[in-house]
Amino acid sequence: MKILRSFILLITLLFSANTITYATSNAYNLKNNNISKKLNFELINMTDNDVVEVFNHNDNLIYLTEEDVNLMAKIVYAESKGEPYEGKIAVASVILNRVLSPGFPNTINEVILQPNAFSCVINGEINVTPTEECYNAVYDAIKGNDPTNEALFFYNPSIATCSWMQDVQKTNSKAIGQHLFFNTY
Known part of the structure; x- marks a missing residue:
C-alpha cells in the first residue's frame, strides 16, 4: 500500500511539473511570437488586479x-x-x-x-x-x-x-x- 501511494505521489508530481513546464513554455512562446496579445496579457500579466x-x-x-x-x-x-x-x-x-x-x-x-x-x-x-x-x-x-x-x-x-x-x-x-x-x- 505504501509503494502504491508513493507511486501515485510520484506520478502526480511528474504530471504537475509537466503541466507547469507546458504552461510556462506556452506563455514564453506567446510572448516571443506575439501570437495573441490577449492571451499573452492573460498568461504573463495575471497579477495585474487593476x-x-x-x-x-x-x-x-x-x-x-x-x-x-x-x-x-x-x-x-x-x-x-x-x-x-x-x-x-x-x-x-x-x-x-x-x-x-x-x-x-x-x-x-x-x-x-x-x-x-x-x-x-x-x-x-x-x-x-x-x-x-x-x-x-x-x-x-x-x-x-x-x-x-x-x-x-x-x-x-x-x-x-x-x-x-x-x-x-x-x-x-x-x-x-x-x-x-x-x-x-
Whole structure:
C-alpha cells in the first residue's frame, strides 16, 4: 500500500511539473511570437488586479480598470439622463471609440478629461452617482454593442451651444433619442 501511494505521489508530481513546464513554455512562446496579445496579457500579466474588463475591437484591446468603468458610468449618467437605454450605450461607445481613434488620447481618463470634450466635465455635472442602468450601458458597450456606427462625436441639436457641432460636416450620423451621433470628414 505504501509503494502504491508513493507511486501515485510520484506520478502526480511528474504530471504537475509537466503541466507547469507546458504552461510556462506556452506563455514564453506567446510572448516571443506575439501570437495573441490577449492571451499573452492573460498568461504573463495575471497579477495585474487593476484590470476588470477588456474591450476588444478589431484586435485593438483596451484594458479597463474599475476607475475607468466608474468614470464612464458618470459620463453616461450626466450626458444621457432622460435618454433611452440605447442612447446610454451610445455615449459609452463614443468614449471607447475615441480611445481607439488615433486622433484622441489613448486612455479612458484622458479622453474624458480632454479639454472641452464633454460638457458635463466642463460644468461639473460629472460629480454624480451613476445608476445601475448607466453601469449596464457601459458593460454593454464594452461587450461590443455600439449603436453609433463607431461615432466619435455626439450632441443634442436642440440645446447645443457649440457652433462647431452644428456646422461641421458629418458622416455616418445617427439620431438616438435627443442626441445625434456622428463622425467628421
